[in-house]
Amino acid sequence: xxxxxxxxxxxxxxxxxxxxxxxxxxxxxxxxxxxxxxxxxxxxxxxxxxxxxxxxxxxxxxxxxxxxxxxxxxxxxxxxxxxxxxxxxxxxxxxxxxxxxxxxxxxxxxxxxxxxxxxxxxxxxxxxxxxxxxxxxxxxxxxxxxxxxxxxxxxxxxxxxxxxxxxxxxxxxxxxxxxxxxxxxxxxxxxxxxxxxxxxxxxxxxxxxxxxxxxxxxxxxxxxxxxxx
Numbered sequence: 583x584x585x586x587x588x589x590x591x592x593x594x595x596x597x598x599x600x601x602x603x604x605x606x607x608x609x610x611x612x613x614x615x616x617x618x619x620x621x622x623x624x625x626x627x628x629x630x631x632x633x634x635x636x637x638x639x640x641x642x643x644x645x646x647x648x649x650x651x652x653x654x655x656x657x658x659x660x661x662x663x664x665x666x667x668x669x670x671x672x673x674x675x676x677x678x679x680x681x682x683x684x685x686x687x688x689x690x691x692x693x694x695x696x697x698x699x700x701x702x703x704x705x706x707x708x709x710x711x712x713x714x715x716x717x718x719x720x721x722x723x724x725x726x727x728x729x730x731x732x733x734x735x736x737x738x739x740x741x742x743x744x745x746x747x748x749x750x751x752x753x754x755x756x757x758x759x760x761x762x763x764x765x766x767x768x769x770x771x772x773x774x775x776x777x778x779x780x781x782x783x784x785x786x787x788x789x790x791x792x793x794x795x796x797x798x799x800x801x802x803x804x805x806x807x808x809x810x811x
Contacts (some may be wrong), residue, residue, distance in 0.1 A: 683729055
């Protein structure tokens with residue numbers, strides 16, 4: 583039996599890389615999209631692509647669809663800038679909305695008929711910022727809130743067709759998402775999550791019995807502490 587096909591965005595680092603590696607171990611045929619794969623990702627078919635490149639993304643999706651229907655789509659790519667709302671210039675706003683919201687919706691819409699044809703699964707890596715006020719992360723939180731809302735509506739719209747849709751909302755995680763921030767998470771598993779924690783959640787979702795769908799998982803470290811740069 584052929585391996586189930588999986589597409590993972592943001593697969594060159596952080597949560598995306600951890601998820602892609604885990605899916606390979608689970609026996610999926612994984613295609614990972616990333617800007618720059620810094621090392622050989624065992625078992626991952628690497629696609630170097632800037633998701634903000636509209637023409638490049640459209641061409642990739644057309645080629646990918648011709649290869650067969652994917653069973654699993656996991657949206658991990660993300661970008662963030664932190665600061666007061668008036669500090670977010672147009673370039674930063676557009677980048678966050680494009681990467682965190684527009685691209686997942688475009689990819690999902692393009693591949694949805696194919697995924698539904700095999701009773702597949704779509705998983706969105708959102709953020710705890712989607713669920714309430716996010717001071718100093720207004721735009722990022724708004725984009726993630728939109729992503730979570732889209733996922734919930736997508737499931738309601740398509741559950742009768744056998745489509746599974748899940749949202750994972752991690753809190754502070756030890757990745758380079760905070761490279762544009764004036765803070766970083768405190769080190770240690772009590773204060774921040776690891777990318778593998780989200781990969782665990784993905785595996786947990788995918789190993790439920792056929793009639794069960796985990797639509798929403800929130801992951802938080804036990805304690806909440808950040809370090810100002």
